Amino acid sequence: MRKVFYISDGTAITAEVLGHAVLSQFDTKFDQITIPFVETLEKAHEVACQINKSKSENDDEPLVFHSIVDEDIREVINQSNCMAHDFLNTFVAPLEKQLGLKAEPTLHRTHGIANKAYSARIDAINYSLDNDDGISLKNLDDAEIILVGVSRCGKTPSSLYLAMQFGIATANYPFISQDMDSLELPKELKQHKHKIFGLTIDPNRLHDIRSQRRANSQYSSLRQCRLEVKDVEMLYRKERIPFIDTTKHSVEEITAKIIEVTGHKRTMF
């Protein structure tokens, strides 16, 4: 299997994300290794040795994807025995011309703590945890989005991802049988209707997920799952609540779609 190295003088998350996106366009498997925090020339030489060793042990030249800010460290990696792809510099050099500005390489600016957005994001994570699963309906004034749906349809991972990736304070509320019997939103939610977004899910998938938690219960029975999903979708239509089906989508897709529909601004971190 072809060896792939993701290397950075920071967390290497950027190198991983883009490298993975690029490699996913090829229908083959790779042996992937991530090496973050290559912050000294000494460490860079160690990594170069590791790359060269891998080349001598395999027929195929290793692929290297890196986003290294420091020029000297980058040079050491580029000169190792590999096919190096430089994410940052490939785009920074032409941008310098286009913007008429000189880049000012600064370490840890991408995933560092030194910006206001970072603390807003930690606040959003704390908010979403404190307002997970209908724990409290008192703080909904502070919610930017309120996700609703039946138990286990994907509300919690979606709430946390909205907070963590996009810094959006998200509460979530699981409908209980009382709400379903009356086909009404609880009154605490009604006054925040403009913030509400619904999730739904295929009843068969819901049955599978609930069975992992509580097998052979009424809660996980296919009959119960079908009933709840039917009722909840009826409620969404009646109340004109926008909703999406989570069955075939990842949290990234679900949350990107929610933000698109609700028109929230995605904040960059």
Place this chain on the structure above:
Amino acid sequence: MRKVFYISDGTAITAEVLGHAVLSQFDTKFDQITIPFVETLEKAHEVACQINKSKSENDDEPLVFHSIVDEDIREVINQSNCMAHDFLNTFVAPLEKQLGLKAEPTLHRTHGIANKAYSARIDAINYSLDNDDGISLKNLDDAEIILVGVSRCGKTPSSLYLAMQFGIATANYPFISQDMDSLELPKELKQHKHKIFGLTIDPNRLHDIRSQRRANSQYSSLRQCRLEVKDVEMLYRKERIPFIDTTKHSVEEITAKIIEVTGHKRTMF
């Protein structure tokens, strides 16, 4: 302010993450807009109009960063009135030569649901939530990492990020005064010592964070924060628990460091 568009036929998370990394090398501000799910030629033409409009309203040509899999859609965007940077294709074309393989463009492979890693990741998120804040010490057999530390030192966001980004099932446990009095690990933790990683924090920062939750309490007093941090670091040293200081680091940096020290494999998503 220079306008920047992040565009994709998927979630646009890749375009955002990389674009942000590249632009953070320049010490200037940008007006950033993200447009995900550009999946049809019709939508692509709409977006091209939006870009052209922005050009006609501003002196500066807008910057476009895109990761569009579909060739026809990509072409429409590239031909709009902008400086386009193509994250995928810039690297895919040379890779085709290097790998001797033809790329097989597939939509939603990057942030889609169609891989085993995805459900492992959702399982890890659920595990981390169920085992947050010492809620349960019964399931520690299933933990891959157990984060420990005093209240409000960053355990919960770090646990969730380890689960969400890297798919690592992470429990966390806040030390209580009983543990500190005896300077001993609780016996439930002792048998999992090899999985334990400690967090610590500057007492002044801890005092600020706790004061936001409970101002003027003993809990948030600087004296109490100093005492707890001193004790917890003593315990880490005594028990030889690896630990890091979270004060000046983001969750990305903290978790990347934890994975580096513990030697866990980062799984790509």
